[in-house]
Structure formats: C-alpha cells, structure tokens
Amino acid sequence: MQSLISVDEATHAVHAQPRVRANESVPLPEAVGRVLADEVMAERAHPPFDRVTMDGIATRWLPVMPAVLRVAGAQTPGGYGQALREADTCIEVASGALLPDGCDCVIPIEHLVRNAQGYSLAPAASPSRGQFIHRQGADCPGDAVVLEAGVRIGPPQMAVLAANGVATVNTVRLPTVAIVTTGDALLDVAAPLHPARIRRCSDLAMMAALQAAGLGLPTLQPLSDDPDVLGATLSRLLQSHDVLVLSGGVTLGQRDYLPTTLESVGVRCVFQGVAQQPGRAMWFGVGPNAQRVFALPGNPYSALVCMARYVRPALLSGMGVSVVACEQVRLAAAVPAHVLTQFVAVRLRREPGGEMLAQPLPPRSNADVTTLAATDGFVEVPAGLACEVGHALPLYRW
Missing domain, CATH: 2.170.190.11 (Molybdopterin biosynthesis moea protein, domain 3.)
Structure with missing residues (x-):
C-alpha cells in the first residue's frame, strides 16, 4: 500500500477533481431537495400592492x-x-x-x-x-434576486418559487450513483441464513445516507469476488453513472482485487490509504470521463464514516451547494490521543441550559451496527490530540 495521506490531503484531493455538471428542468412539486441551477428574480414587487x-x-x-x-x-x-x-x-x-x-x-x-x-x-x-x-415592495422590489444559484430547495424556497410564478424549476441534475458491494461472504437481505456468511448492509446504509441528503436513489450492485465479473460490471457501470461507490475489496488481502481491477478499466488512482481510523484503506480515483470512484472498506462503520466525511460532501459540492462549516459539539467524556485522525461515533444529548454534548459511543467493532444505530454521527479528533471533557470538535451527522 502507498504511504498514508492526511485527512486534509484526502479532502483536498477529492474536491480538486474536475466535475461535469448538467442541469434539468423539473416541475415545482418535484423540486424539493434539489439545487437551483440559476438565480431567481422577483416576478414583481412583494407585496405587489399596499x-x-x-x-x-x-x-x-x-x-x-x-x-x-x-x-x-x-x-x-x-x-x-x-x-x-x-x-x-x-x-x-x-x-x-x-x-x-x-x-x-x-x-x-x-x-x-x-x-x-x-x-x-x-x-x-x-x-x-x-x-x-x-406597503408595496416592502419585502422586496421587483428587480430583486430572491434566490441564489446553488441554494437547496426546502420549504421556504418552495414558497418563494411559488410566489414568483416559477412553475418549472431549472435545477442541477442529480449525479447518477452506483453502489457496488463485493464479497463472497455476503448474503442478500432476503436470502436464507448461512452458517458462514453475514447479510450485506453497508450498501443499504450508504444508500440511506445519499437519500437523506437529497441525492436520489442509487443503483445497488452486489458482486462476488470474481475479478472478471468485477471488471466487466465496473466497465458497464462507468458508462452509465457519474459516481461509483464501492464497498469492500480495498485492503491487501489475497482476494481483494478491486484497486487493480479499477485501474484495468481506466480508473486512475488519486490516492490509496488515509491516516484515519476507521477507513484507513479508503481508495479514490477518477474514471476516463471524470467519473469519481470511491472504494471504501466493506464494514458498515468505515463505509458510513467515509460516506459522511468524503463522498456526500463531494457530491453536494459538485452540484454547487455552498459549503457549510461543521457544527461544533463538546465532548461529554474524554477521548485519548491516537497516532491517526480518529472518527469517534457519538450520541448527542442536550443539557438543561441548551448546550449540545457528544457522548463517545464507539462500536465494539467496525461491523457492530447495533451500537452504531444508537449514535447520531461522529466527531473528528485530530491525530495525536488527547481531548478532555468539554473539548469542542466538529460533528458529522450520519
């Protein structure tokens, strides 16, 4: 494996890649959660009369x-x-x-x-x-910009669009995303139980993370650990998708063919390996037509951390969504230092005075989805930093 790069370096590398952005017009009721492609001007003064x-x-x-x-x-x-x-x-x-x-x-x-x-x-x-x-025009004059390009369309924005007669909205097209899960040890959700296999869940968890962010419904593609099948499928998916997110097969195990297979279908490796825990084996590359390819560890904790820390922000940024600084929360318990950047799962609680505290609740293992379900997100602890109770850290919600 190549030498590990820092979390900041990985973030910069992901966001520095060229992105192809396209627009599409949708009826107003279907625009909820979408991103405005153009600014919207007032149809007339508001209110239009005294x-x-x-x-x-x-x-x-x-x-x-x-x-x-x-x-x-x-x-x-x-x-x-x-x-x-x-x-x-x-x-x-x-x-x-x-x-x-x-x-x-x-x-x-x-x-x-x-x-x-x-x-x-x-x-x-x-x-x-x-x-x-x-008074007429007290809210805004007739020549005002009422919504900027890059704004996510929520309830207030829907009201503005409707009040200004925008029946069809020019939005940024959602990226087409495929989530590929590899592994012979994985069972489908509805398959009979097997004594030596577990049900796949990382892909569905990542699907939920994309949908919760308004990024649409991805294609789900489970695959076996067969290099030939993997290569043919990845080549096909690259032709029809803007983004591939792969779960599993990125470590240095004997059956982890993914990095080599990706390069064989024209995906250029940008980095492999980040100085972080979990998710150290993360791989990122760019396809022949600027498709972004994220290869993440197969366990749910690592996959969801990398999805929230890298994949989802990159997709939103690529659509022109303004970057918002992470909210800060204070630790309710100490976190010891680690040589790597730590992503520590936390459960949030609000104090009587209104302050939000984060209680560290790391899973027992990276596959412990039961504990993970009791958390609200994770905090980012810089490498080498021991954090005492009350230390403020950036929070990433699931």
Whole structure:
C-alpha cells in the first residue's frame, strides 16, 4: 500500500477533481431537495400592492378623527375597485385585501364600536397614519434576486418559487450513483441464513445516507469476488453513472482485487490509504470521463464514516451547494490521543441550559451496527490530540 495521506490531503484531493455538471428542468412539486441551477428574480414587487394586515376598516387619517365613520363599501382579499371619496367615511376590509384608493390608515375591528350610523373609535383607540398597512415592495422590489444559484430547495424556497410564478424549476441534475458491494461472504437481505456468511448492509446504509441528503436513489450492485465479473460490471457501470461507490475489496488481502481491477478499466488512482481510523484503506480515483470512484472498506462503520466525511460532501459540492462549516459539539467524556485522525461515533444529548454534548459511543467493532444505530454521527479528533471533557470538535451527522 502507498504511504498514508492526511485527512486534509484526502479532502483536498477529492474536491480538486474536475466535475461535469448538467442541469434539468423539473416541475415545482418535484423540486424539493434539489439545487437551483440559476438565480431567481422577483416576478414583481412583494407585496405587489399596499396590503391590509388587520380585519377592520380602512379610512383617511386625520389629526382629529370624525366621531362617526360611515361605511362606504367593503373590500375583501382578491377584490379591488373600492375608493374612499369622503373623509368621514370608511371601507370595511379584511386582512390580505388591497388597500382601497384614498385610504392611508387601517383601524382594527377591536379598536372600533359598531353603531347604526357606522363605526366610532373605541375609547382607548389612537390610530395613526400608515398603521396596519404592508406597503408595496416592502419585502422586496421587483428587480430583486430572491434566490441564489446553488441554494437547496426546502420549504421556504418552495414558497418563494411559488410566489414568483416559477412553475418549472431549472435545477442541477442529480449525479447518477452506483453502489457496488463485493464479497463472497455476503448474503442478500432476503436470502436464507448461512452458517458462514453475514447479510450485506453497508450498501443499504450508504444508500440511506445519499437519500437523506437529497441525492436520489442509487443503483445497488452486489458482486462476488470474481475479478472478471468485477471488471466487466465496473466497465458497464462507468458508462452509465457519474459516481461509483464501492464497498469492500480495498485492503491487501489475497482476494481483494478491486484497486487493480479499477485501474484495468481506466480508473486512475488519486490516492490509496488515509491516516484515519476507521477507513484507513479508503481508495479514490477518477474514471476516463471524470467519473469519481470511491472504494471504501466493506464494514458498515468505515463505509458510513467515509460516506459522511468524503463522498456526500463531494457530491453536494459538485452540484454547487455552498459549503457549510461543521457544527461544533463538546465532548461529554474524554477521548485519548491516537497516532491517526480518529472518527469517534457519538450520541448527542442536550443539557438543561441548551448546550449540545457528544457522548463517545464507539462500536465494539467496525461491523457492530447495533451500537452504531444508537449514535447520531461522529466527531473528528485530530491525530495525536488527547481531548478532555468539554473539548469542542466538529460533528458529522450520519
């Protein structure tokens, strides 16, 4: 194996590779979780008119308000055409309605007394000019950029797109990903039990990690430890996918053919081996058409750590998603120093004062999925650093 590179070097190498980005238009309801390819301009000013914000009456403010304001009409949300023509009159309005012409004051219903002649002010009412009016363009002018390219589309962004008439959204196309699991010792989830085999689970766990990040449903391809079958399958997958994530077969065991096989189908090795625990055997390369190929250890802990630390950020960055700094959490227990960078699984808990603490909960082995399921993610401990209780570290959630 080549000499180990650092975690920072591996991160830089993964993100430094050229990426081919394509766009696609999708209907607005299908855009949730996708990444905007272009900035979005306001369709018009928001709000597009002077908008009433309280149920009540609209009138013209005077230093001394009339004793009685006669009702000259009503304007409901969606309606228009009402106008105030006399100073001692008013127009009944509802919240959300267009402010009638000639009005500059809205008096809420709870500040009024209804009588046979119209409305009088309640004793404690003290209206002012402009009150309870949301002015045209107060939220944004008509020429404003309301969403930047590279933004992930969540609930607020959906509201902005809909409010600006964007029925079809130009998004960054999701990368096509294939997850390949190798190993003769693995059973399918639905297969009968075998005395010397275990069920494969790393690929499904990594699939969940991609889906949770809005990266779509990957192709799952289990394979045996046969170099010929492996080479033919990888060659085919490279023709139809942007990213390959392989689980297993990257150590120096006698039956670990993967690095050699990858190179035989045109994948150039960028690095093999990272000074980290778990995931030291991680391999990364680039295909003949700039496909990114991640070969990860086969055990679930290592695979999920490498997925969260390298694969998922690289895919999101390749789509133009802005890089967000990791959240920081404080350790609830000490972690001893190690010669390698450590990725330590943790369970989070919130203290009464609101601070988030991370309780180290490393699996009993790298295949211990039961303990792993009780954790929320992992913290990154720099090589050679002994961390005491309260030490702040970056957190990567599963």
